[in-house]
Amino acid sequence: MAALDHTVGFVGAGNLAGALIKGLIGAGRVPADRIVASDPRGERLEELTVQYGIRTAPDNRAVVIEADLVLLAVKPQLVAEVLGELAPAWRPGSLLISLAAGMPIVALEHYLPGARVVRAVSNTPAMVLAGATAISPGSRATPADLELARTLFEAVGRVSVLDESQHDAIAALSGSGPAYVMVFIEALAEAGVQVGLPRDTALELVTQTVYGAAKMLLETGATPRALKDMATSPRGVAAAGLDVLETGPLRRALLDTVEAATTRSAELGRQIRHRLRGD
Numbered sequence: 001m002a003a004l005d006h007t008v009g010f011v012g013a014g015n016l017a018g019a020l021i022k023g024l025i026g027a028g029r030v031p032a033d034r035i036v037a038s039d040p041r042g043e044r045l046e047e048l049t050v051q052y053g054i055r056t057a058p059d060n061r062a063v064v065i066e067a068d069l070v071l072l073a074v075k076p077q078l079v080a081e082v083l084g085e086l087a088p089a090w091r092p093g094s095l096l097i098s099l100a101a102g103m104p105i106v107a108l109e110h111y112l113p114g115a116r117v118v119r120a121v122s123n124t125p126a127m128v129l130a131g132a133t134a135i136s137p138g139s140r141a142t143p144a145d146l147e148l149a150r151t152l153f154e155a156v157g158r159v160s161v162l163d164e165s166q167h168d169a170i171a172a173l174s175g176s177g178p179a180y181v182m183v184f185i186e187a188l189a190e191a192g193v194q195v196g197l198p199r200d201t202a203l204e205l206v207t208q209t210v211y212g213a214a215k216m217l218l219e220t221g222a223t224p225r226a227l228k229d230m231a232t233s234p235r236g237v238a239a240a241g242l243d244v245l246e247t248g249p250l251r252r253a254l255l256d257t258v259e260a261a262t263t264r265s266a267e268l269g270r271q272i273r274h275r276l277r278g279d
Helices: 015-026 042-052 060-066 076-089 105-111 124-128 143-154 164-175 177-194 199-220 224-230 237-247 250-278
Strands: 008-011 035-038 069-072 095-098 116-121 131-137 157-161
Touching: 008 015, 008 060, 015 035, 015 042, 015 124, 015 131, 035 042, 035 060, 060 076, 069 076, 076 105, 076 250, 095 105, 095 143, 105 116, 105 250, 116 143, 116 164, 124 131, 131 143, 131 164, 143 157, 164 177, 164 250, 177 199, 199 224
Parallel strands: 008 035, 008 069, 069 095, 095 116, 131 157
Antiparallel strands: 116 131
């Protein structure tokens, strides 16, 4: 896979940015010396430099002066301030890809007038090249911009191009999903300990089982129900477990979890639009 002919800048270097940096370098998509990042935490920048060999910038404006592909990875409440800082230094030929949760495209284009924008929702498995990302173009983004964003994120996982109206649901499902899966793995491993397994063994078995089940689903094209039936014999061990699982609160809890997260993402967007109307 050929490297991208771009200097990639990260404004904000938190967990998701770190995952993407690791994935892009690991995939050979962007050389470390073509990545530059800024963050108010100097110790975080030092950590990324030591781990991956990227370059760092003294401030956010230095990133956009140097990079022509800029990933905005700051908390939503900081976006207006950060984009206001970037606007005087913004280069017309650059592309902004925003990873800021809940921040609608209309707000990004408001705070950075004239910029070409792509909004993205990604997740932390990008660090092991297994991310799930959804992208949506802004009003000024070209087909080439969208293809560049797709190419960038395909280096670290799977990409879907979707309407921006679906971003709240995406943020709640795949964006936040790794956290939910970790709770499931932790609980299932604890159940293994309860029935007599050593803790390390239980966690290793559960982790490999979840990985294998997901891989099987992706690679066979079969439905979850079909693969569940494949692993279940009438009156067998799995059937006994499923009798409890299917009658318990798991499905309802997952529905409520994603609904609550979707609602929160929508609330963030409404708050941002409200502030825009007050500007």
